[in-house]
Amino acid sequence: MTFNTIKSFKLELDGPGDAVYASSEIVSGQVVLExxxxxxxxxxxxxxxxxxxxHWLENRSGGMKAVYNDYTxxxxxxxKRQHLIRGK
Known part of the structure; x- marks a missing residue:
C-alpha cells in the first residue's frame, strides 16, 4: 500500500476534542482509515x-542589570506501539 492509496487517516479519541489527560488515565478511541x-x-x-x-524565564535582579535564566x-x-493488524 502506498501513501497515494490513503484518502484519510484519523485517530478519533472518545473524549472531548480539548481533553487533557493525567497520569494513569485511560485514553481510548478508534483509528479511521479511508x-x-x-x-x-x-x-x-x-x-x-x-x-x-x-518553557519559562526567571528574572533575577543583578543591580543595574536584569539577569534572566531560561529553562526548558x-x-x-x-x-506505546500497538499492532492493529498483524501480518503473517
Whole structure:
C-alpha cells in the first residue's frame, strides 16, 4: 500500500476534542482509515506518545542589570506501539 492509496487517516479519541489527560488515565478511541480504492492490508501498527513541554524565564535582579535564566523541560509520559493488524 502506498501513501497515494490513503484518502484519510484519523485517530478519533472518545473524549472531548480539548481533553487533557493525567497520569494513569485511560485514553481510548478508534483509528479511521479511508482508502481511495480496494487495498489489501497485511499489517498496521500505531505508535502513540504522550509528552509534555514547559518553557519559562526567571528574572533575577543583578543591580543595574536584569539577569534572566531560561529553562526548558521535556517529559515523555508514555510511548506505546500497538499492532492493529498483524501480518503473517
Amino acid at each position: 482508502l481511495n480504492r480496494d487495498t489489501k492490508v497485511h499489517s498496521m501498527k500505531v505508535l502513540g506518545r504522550g509528552v509534555a513541554t514547559a 523541560s521535556n517529559i515523555t509520559y508514555f510511548r
